[in-house]
Amino acid sequence: MLAEVDVAIIGAGVIGLATAREIAQGGKGVFVFEKNRTFGLETSNRNSEVIHAGIYYPENSLKARLCIEGKILLYKLCDKHNIAYKKTGKIIVAVEENEISWLEELYQQGRKNGVDDLVLLSRTELKKFEPNIEARAGLLSPSSGILDSYTLLKFLYSQAREKGAKFVFDTEVVGIERMGAKYKVQIKDRDGISAFVAHVVVNCAGLNSDKIAQFAGIAKAGYKLHYCKGEYFSLDSKYRNLVNRLIYPVPGQAGHGIHWRRGLDGRVLLGPSAYYVEAIDYSVDEAHKQYFYNSAKGFLPFIKLEDLAPESAGIRPKLQGPGEGFRDFVITHEEKTGFPGLINLIGIESPGLTAAPAIARYVGRMVYEFFN
Numbered sequence: 001m002l003a004e005v006d007v008a009i010i011g012a013g014v015i016g017l018a019t020a021r022e023i024a025q026g027g028k029g030v031f032v033f034e035k036n037r038t039f040g041l042e043t044s045n046r047n048s049e050v051i052h053a054g055i056y057y058p059e060n061s062l063k064a065r066l067c068i069e070g071k072i073l074l075y076k077l078c079d080k081h082n083i084a085y086k087k088t089g090k091i092i093v094a095v096e097e098n099e100i101s102w103l104e105e106l107y108q109q110g111r112k113n114g115v116d117d118l119v120l121l122s123r124t125e126l127k128k129f130e131p132n133i134e135a136r137a138g139l140l141s142p143s144s145g146i147l148d149s150y151t152l153l154k155f156l157y158s159q160a161r162e163k164g165a166k167f168v169f170d171t172e173v174v175g176i177e178r179m180g181a182k183y184k185v186q187i188k189d190r191d192g193i194s195a196f197v198a199h200v201v202v203n204c205a206g207l208n209s210d211k212i213a214q215f216a217g218i219a220k221a222g223y224k225l226h227y228c229k230g231e232y233f234s235l236d237s238k239y240r241n242l243v244n245r246l247i248y249p250v251p252g253q254a255g256h257g258i259h260w261r262r263g264l265d266g267r268v269l270l271g272p273s274a275y276y277v278e279a280i281d282y283s284v285d286e287a288h289k290q291y292f293y294n295s296a297k298g299f300l301p302f303i304k305l306e307d308l309a310p311e312s313a314g315i316r317p318k319l320q321g322p323g324e325g326f327r328d329f330v331i332t333h334e335e336k337t338g339f340p341g342l343i344n345l346i347g348i349e350s351p352g353l354t355a356a357p358a359i360a361r362y363v364g365r366m367v368y369e370f371f372n
């Protein structure tokens with residue numbers, strides 16, 4: 001007889017952890033399978049740690065709705081449980097004259113999404129907020145901030161465990177097979193291959209989530225992930241106190257643009273870049289330094305090329321390939337596809353960290369509807 005569990009979650013990034021906490025606190029048995037030796041070693045630990053306001057995404061998209069709900073939940077969670085954060089505020093800047101209309105569009109988009117505290121800034125107003133920034137105009141988002149993502153991950157992990165979720169590390173899910181109303185989840189660990197039975201499977205496998213859906217037999221072309229790498233460069237500590245807020249350029253095609261971010265530890269990072277890659281490789285190419293410098297010097301005129309140093313990289317699990325338009329998060333109970341009890345989360349790129357508590361609630365409701 002194979003061991004049986006109510007809910008198997010694949011992946012212990014921020015989405016798997018938040019979902020495990022949510023489902024376990026409702027009283028269901030939860031197993032989380034993670035291929036790495038511990039939680040949060042992939043995208044959830046390789047990002048800007050920005051709490052996004054919810055400006056950029058189309059109205060009513062999951063990205064917009066879950067970002068805004070997640071932001072509110074995240075600030076409350078941080079306050080209640082002493083998770084370090086700072087509501088720094090953020091300014092998106094127009095460096096060129098033709099970018100000013102972009103700020104106005106973002107302002108309108110944010111308002112449509114329900115971000116009602118945005119303020120358009122003239123050059124003079126911008127200079128009052130950030131005297132060292134050079135730009136023609138700005139869009140201030142007071143509700144944006146930064147957090148310590150590792151403390152958040154650790155908190156979600158320990159709360160999920162306290163509520164009864166069991167974590168199985170160093171264990172990779174290598175197959176999913178429908179068995180009547182349940183699923184046989186094949187796992188590979190250092191002892192070889194074995195299996196588990198689960199009533200519900202929640203696919204939170206980040207960069208591998210399209211492959212997990214395929215394992216289960218869902219071969220939708222629309223689920224294919226494209227990897228989009230983002231590198232960071234650090235700036236010399238002498239710049240630390242020159243700018244207080246997060247400073248972003250107007251967004252690019254694949255990312256939010258190379259921004260200025262001072263972390264809770266005071267260190268300043270520039271990044272992330274955005275370019276498509278075939279394989280997962282977290283090295284930072286020093287040859288990209290000039291590109292970072294060129295991208296940022298327009299609004300950070302005080303930086304010097306020699307003060308940039310390679311820092312880290314993350315990879316976005318994107319549903320849109322190069323040159324393609326907006327794609328929303330896929331968060332779907334695959335009942336209609338013929339897989340009741342299988343919940344796929346695919347393409348959970350930015351603002352996934354911000355949205356995590358809201359995504360967990362959203363998935364939690366799907367799971368409880370299924371059991372009732």
Ligand SMILES: Cc1cc2nc3c(=O)[nH]c(=O)nc-3n(C[C@H](O)[C@H](O)[C@H](O)COP(=O)(O)OP(=O)(O)OC[C@H]3O[C@@H](n4cnc5c(N)ncnc54)[C@H](O)[C@@H]3O)c2cc1C
Pocket residue numbers: 010011012013014015016033034035036039040041042043044045046047048049050051052171172173174204205206207208209212229230231272313314315316317348349350351352353354355
């Ligand atoms: C460069 C960059 C900057 C970003 N900046 C921000 C930001 O500032 N703010 C924001 O809100 N969001 C940001 N994001 C997005 C955010 O980081 C992600 O949306 C979020 O971390 C996704 O979490 P996850 O749990 O889905 O994925 P992950 O953290 O990748 O977790 C997935 C887990 O699944 C495991 N797994 C995979 N396959 C298997 C398998 N077969 N068996 C068992 N385990 C498996 C992996 O090992 C991994 O631990 C950024 C992302 C990037 C790349």
